Amino acid sequence: xxxxxxxxxxxxxxxxxxxxxxxxxxxxxxxxxxxxxxxxxxxxxxxxxxxxxxxxxxxxxxxxxxxxxxxxxxxxxxxxxxxxxxxxxxxxxxxxxxxxxxxxxxxxxxxxxxxxxxxxxxxxxxxxxxxxxxxxxxxxxxxxxxxxxxxxxxxxxxxxxxxxxxxxxxxxxxxxxxxxxxxxxxxxxxxxxxxxxxxxxxxxxxxxxxxxxxxxxxxxxxxxxxxxxxxxxxxxxxxxxxxxxxxxxxxxxxxxxxxxxxxxxxxxxxxxxxxxxxxxxxxxxxxxxxxxxxxxxxxxxxxxxxxxxxxxxxxxxxxxxxxxxxxxx
Amino acid sequence: xxxxxxxxxxxxxxxxxxxxxxxxxxxxxxxxxxxxxxxxxxxxxxxxxxxxxxxxxxxxxxxxxxxxxxxxxxxxxxxxxxxxxxxxxxxxxxxxxxxxxxxxxxxxxxxxxxxxxxxxxxxxxxxxxxxxxxxxxxxxxxxxxxxxxxxxxxxxxxxxxxxxxxxxxxxxxxxxxxxxxxxxxxxxxxxxxxxxxxxxxxxxxxxxxxxxxxxxxxxxxxxxxxxxxxxxxxxxxxxxxxxxxxxxxxxxxxxxxxxxxxxx
Numbered sequence: 001x002x003x004x005x006x007x008x009x010x011x012x013x014x015x016x017x018x019x020x021x022x023x024x025x026x027x028x029x030x031x032x033x034x035x036x037x038x039x040x041x042x043x044x045x046x047x048x049x050x051x052x053x054x055x056x057x058x059x060x061x062x063x064x065x066x067x068x069x070x071x072x073x074x075x076x077x078x079x080x081x082x083x084x085x086x087x088x089x090x091x092x093x094x095x096x097x098x099x100x101x102x103x104x105x106x107x108x109x110x111x112x113x114x115x116x117x118x119x120x121x122x123x124x125x126x127x128x129x130x131x132x133x134x135x136x137x138x139x140x141x142x143x144x145x146x147x148x149x150x151x152x153x154x155x156x157x158x159x160x161x162x163x164x165x166x167x168x169x170x171x172x173x174x175x176x177x178x179x180x181x182x183x184x185x186x187x188x189x190x191x192x193x194x195x196x197x198x199x200x201x202x203x204x205x206x207x208x209x210x211x212x213x214x215x216x217x218x219x220x221x222x223x224x225x226x227x228x229x230x231x232x233x234x235x236x237x238x239x240x241x242x243x244x245x246x247x248x249x250x251x252x253x254x255x256x257x258x259x260x261x262x263x264x265x266x267x268x269x270x271x272x273x274x275x276x277x278x279x280x281x282x283x284x285x286x287x288x289x290x291x292x293x294x295x296x297x298x299x300x301x302x303x304x305x306x307x308x309x310x311x312x313x314x315x316x317x318x319x320x321x322x323x324x325x326x327x328x329x
Numbered sequence: 330x331x332x333x334x335x336x337x338x339x340x341x342x343x344x345x346x347x348x349x350x351x352x353x354x355x356x357x358x359x360x361x362x363x364x365x366x367x368x369x370x371x372x373x374x375x376x377x378x379x380x381x382x383x384x385x386x387x388x389x390x391x392x393x394x395x396x397x398x399x400x401x402x403x404x405x406x407x408x409x410x411x412x413x414x415x416x417x418x419x420x421x422x423x424x425x426x427x428x429x430x431x432x433x434x435x436x437x438x439x440x441x442x443x444x445x446x447x448x449x450x451x452x453x454x455x456x457x458x459x460x461x462x463x464x465x466x467x468x469x470x471x472x473x474x475x476x477x478x479x480x481x482x483x484x485x486x487x488x489x490x491x492x493x494x495x496x497x498x499x500x501x502x503x504x505x506x507x508x509x510x511x512x513x514x515x516x517x518x519x520x521x522x523x524x525x526x527x528x529x530x531x532x533x534x535x536x537x538x539x540x541x542x543x544x545x546x547x548x549x550x551x552x553x554x555x556x557x558x559x560x561x562x563x564x565x566x567x568x569x570x571x572x573x574x575x576x577x578x579x580x581x582x583x584x585x586x587x588x589x590x591x592x593x
Contacts, residue, residue, distance in 0.1 A: 181434050184443055188420055188431045195418040198380060200406035200435035200486055256422070 017259050018175060025168050032157050040156040047156075047228050049269040050163030054221035055246040056253070056261035057170045058214045063247065064256035065178065066210035067190040069120055072127035073218055074242040075134050076105040080219025081226040081236065082138050085146030094152045098162075098223040105219020109212040116207055128243075135237035147231040159228060166224055170217050175258060177213065186210055190256060248289065252296045254303030263305050267292065333358045333522050334379070334410075334490055339388030339398075341374055341546075348374040350546040351388070356490070361516060361523045363537035363554075365530075367566055371546040372526045373415055376492050380412050381405040392490070409437045411488035413479040415495045415526070421468035425459055425478055426450055428467050429485045436486020450485055457481045457511060473504050480511070484521075491515070493525040497532050505529060509536050534558070542566065 032043060055073060062068040084101030092100065115126050154162070177183055185206040188196035197203050222242075226232055236242075245268065246261075253264025268289060275284040300307040335355035341348050349371045356362050364372050377383045379390060381402040390398040397405055411432070420428050426447070432438070433446040433453075440446035454460045457477040462470060467478060476496055483491060493512075497505045509532060515521045527533045533540060534554045542550040542557060544566040550557055557563055 179443065181442060184427065184431050184434055187423060187427075191420040191422060192418050194382070194402075195414065195420065196431065196435075197402040198382075198406060198412055198414075199432045199482060200403050200437070201431065202401075202403045202435075 018172075021171060021259075021262060025164070025171075028164055029161075032160055043156040043160045044228075045269070045273060047159050047163045048272075049265060050167045051221050051225045051228060052246065052249065052268060053167050053262060053265040054170045054224070055218055055242065056249040056265045057167075057174055058218035058221065059246040060250045060256065060261040061174050061177075061186075061217070062210050062214040064250055064260065065183070065186040065190050066207055067120070067193070068207060068210060068214075069124040070127045070211075070214070071124050071247075072130045072243055073246055074237060074239060075127075075131040076108065076215045076218035077222035077225070077242045078131065078232075078234075078236045078239075079108055079134065079138070080105050080222030081232050082142050082146055082234065083219075084223035085148070085226050085232070086142050088149055088152050089146075094154065094162075094227065097152070098166075098220060098227070101223030101226075102216045102220040105222070106212050106216040108219075109215030110208070112211060112215075113204075113208050116204055131237045131243070135234055138237065139234050143234075145231065145233045146226060148227060152227070153230070154227065162227070163224060166220055170220070171262065174213075174217070178258070182206060182209055187256075245289075248293050250303075252293060252303060254305030254307075257303065257305050259305035259309075260303055264303075267304075332356070333360075333393060334524075335391045336375075336379075337389045337391070339375075339378060339385045339390060341371075341378055341383055341385050348546050349378065349385075352543075352546070352548060353388075354541055354548065354551075356522060356524060358489075358522055359516060359520060360539060361512065361525070361537050363533040363540040364524060364526045364543060365528070365533060365540060365557075366543035366549075369545070370543040370566075372543055373494055374546070375543070376412055376494055376524075376526065379405075379492065380410060403435070406436050406486055406488075407439070409487070409489035410492065411436065411483035411486045411490070412492035413476070413483050413494055413496055415498075417472070417475040417479050419467035419470070419475050419478050419482075422466060424464050424466055425470065425481075426454065426463040428478055429453055429481050432482040432485030433487075436488070438485060438487035446485075450481075453481045453484050456484070456514070458507065473500050476500070480508075484515070488521060490522045490524065493523065493527075495526055495528060497527055497529040500529075505532055508532070512536060 028046070031046075035042065055077060058076070059070065059073055062070050080101035083104040084097040087097040087100045088094065112130070115123055118126055178186070185196070185201045186209075188199070188201055189203055189206055193203055249264030249268050250261050251264070252267055253262065254260030271288050271292065272285045275288055296303065332355045335353075337353050339352045340350055352371075352375065364375065366372055374383065378385050378398070379392075381397070381400050381404065385398050388398070389396055392405075392408060392410060395408075397408065400408075420431065423431075429450040430443050430446050433440045433450050434443065438446075438449070440449060451460060451463065454463050457480050459470075459474060459477050459481060462474060467475065470478060480493070480496065497508055500508065512523055512525075513536065516523060525533075525537070537554055540550075540552065540554050540557045541548055542560070542563050549562045549566060550560045552560070
C-alpha cells in the first residue's frame with residue numbers, strides 16, 4: 001500500500017526524477033577522473049551532448065511549458081556563438097564571453113516580445129523567418145567569420161567541465177523556475193490561455209519571461225558550441241538543424257516534462273554517435289532519427305518519459321494491489 | 330448597500346449580430362443575482378464583457394467606482410472579479426491543487442509563493458469537497474468534479490464578485506443542493522457577491538434574491554424569483570407565443586436554432 005501511495009503522488013514524481021538527474025550529473029562530474037588519461041573522443045562526445053541538451057532545455061521551456069511555438073531557436077544559438085566569438089576577439093576571456101553571448105540572446109528575446117501580438121501560428125512563422133533576417137545584420141554589425149583565439153582554446157577536459165556546468169545550471173535553473181510562481185503561470189498558459197488570464201495571469205509578462213530565459217539558455221549553448229567546434233561563420237543562421245532537432249528531442253523525450261529534454265537529447269546523441277561510427281555518413285543520423293520520431297509520434301505521442309512513468313506507475317500499483325489482496329486473504 | 334458593479338448602456342455586437350443591446354444593470358454588495366434567458370439571450374456575453382474577454386462597443390462597466398471596460402481579463406481578476414466557464418476549462422495536465430494554486434498566486438489573493446499558498450488552497454478544496462482528489466490530474470476528474478474545481482480555482486483568487494456560468498448544468502439533484510449550500514456559505518462567511526447564469530430553475534428559485542431575464546441581448550424583466558415566474562413576457566420568451574390549434578410549432582424551433590447559432 002505504501003508503494004501505491006508513493007507512486008500515485010505526482011508531487012513526488014518530480015523529486016525522484018530530479019534526484020536521478022542530480023546523480024547523473026555527479027557521475028558525469030567524476031567520469032573524466034575514472035577515464036584513462038587522454039581519451040578525448042568520449043569527452044568530446046559528451047561536450048556535444050551538453051550542447052544539444054541545453055538547447056532542448058531552452059526549447060522545452062518556451063515550447064513545452066509556455067506554449068510558444070518557436071521554430072527559430074537557431075537565431076538565439078547563432079547569436080550567442082557570434083557575440084561570444086566577437087568578444088573573445090576583442091580580448092575578453094572565455095567565461096565572460098560565453099556569458100556575454102547569453103546576455104545578447106536575452107536582449108534579443110526582449111526585442112522579439114512584440115511578436116507575441118501575433119496569433120500563435122503566425123508567431124511560429126515569424127520565428128522561422130527571423131534567423132534569415134538576422135544573418136545580414138550580424139554580418140554587417142559583428143562579422144562573418146568567428147574563430148576561437150588560440151589563447152581561449154581549452155583542453156578537452158576543461159571543455160567538458162564547462163559544458164557540464166552549463167548543462168547543470170540550465171537543468172536545475174529551469175527546474176527551480178518551474179516550481180516557482182513563474183512556473184505555475186507558464187504551465188497554466190501552456191494549457192489554457194483564456195482560463196489563466198481569467199485567474200489573473202498576465203500572459204504577455206510570463207511569455208516574455210519564458211522567451212528571455214529560454215533565449216539566454218539557447219545563446220549560452222551557442223557560445224559553448226563555438227568553443228567546442230573552434231570556428232563558425234554566419235551561415236550558421238540558416239542552419240535549420242539547430243532550430244528543429246531540439247524540438248524533435250523534446251517531443252521524443254516528452255514535451256513539457258522535466259525528463260523529456262534530457263532523455264530526448266540522450267537518445268539523439270546515441271543515434272548520432274552510432275551512425276557516425278558504424279555508417280560513416282552524417283546523413284544517416286537524420287534518417288534514423290526521423291524513424292524514431294515517427295515511431296514515437298504514432299505509438300507514444302506524449303513522448304517516452306511520460307509513457308514510461310505511466311507504465312511504472314501501473315506496474316507498481318498492480319504489485320501493491322496484489323500485496324494488499326494477499327494480505328487480506 | 331453600495332453598488333458593487335454596474336453596467337450602463339452596454340452594447341456588444343459580433344459582425345451583424347448584436348448579442349447585447351444597451352444593457353444596464355447593477356449589482357449590490359452581498360447580493361445573489363441570477364441571470365436567466367433562453368439560449369442565445371446574451372447571458373454569457375454579459376459575463377465575458379464584465380470579465381474583460383470582450384470589449385463593449387458602447388457603454389460603461391463600473392466595478393467599485395472604477396471603469397473597467399477596456400481592461401484585460403487578468404487585471405479584472407486582480408480587482409476582485411472571478412468567473413467560471415460554461416464549458417469547464419481546467420488545466421488538464423495539472424493536479425487539482427495546482428489548478429487552485431494558480432488562482433491563489435495570481436488573483437486578488439496574490440499569495441507570493443506556491444508553497445505558502447498550499448494550505449490556503451487545501452482549505453478551499455475542502456470547502457468545495459474536492460480535498461480527497463487534490464493530487465489527481467484535473468483531466469482524471471468527473472465533469473461534476475471539474476465544475477467544483479472551476480469554482481475552487483475562482484474562489485482561490487479571493488474574489489468580491491463571483492460569476493458562475495451554468496455551474497449546475499449536468500449535476501444531479503444532490504450535487505445541486507451541495508453547490509447551493511456552498512454559495513450560501515460563501516456569501517454568509519466571506520461576503521462574496523454572486524452572479525449566476527443558470528438553466529436549472531430550481532437552483533435559481535431557491536437561491537437568488539433577484540433575477541434578471543435577458544432575451545436577444547435585452548433585459549425583458551427583473552425582480553424576485555416569484556415575480557419572474559409569473560411574468561408574461563418571460564413566459565413568452567421561454568415558451569414562445571401560445572400555439573393556436575392546428576398550427577405547427579415550427580416558428581419556435583427555427584427561432585431557437587437561430588439564437589443558438591448566434592451564441593456560439
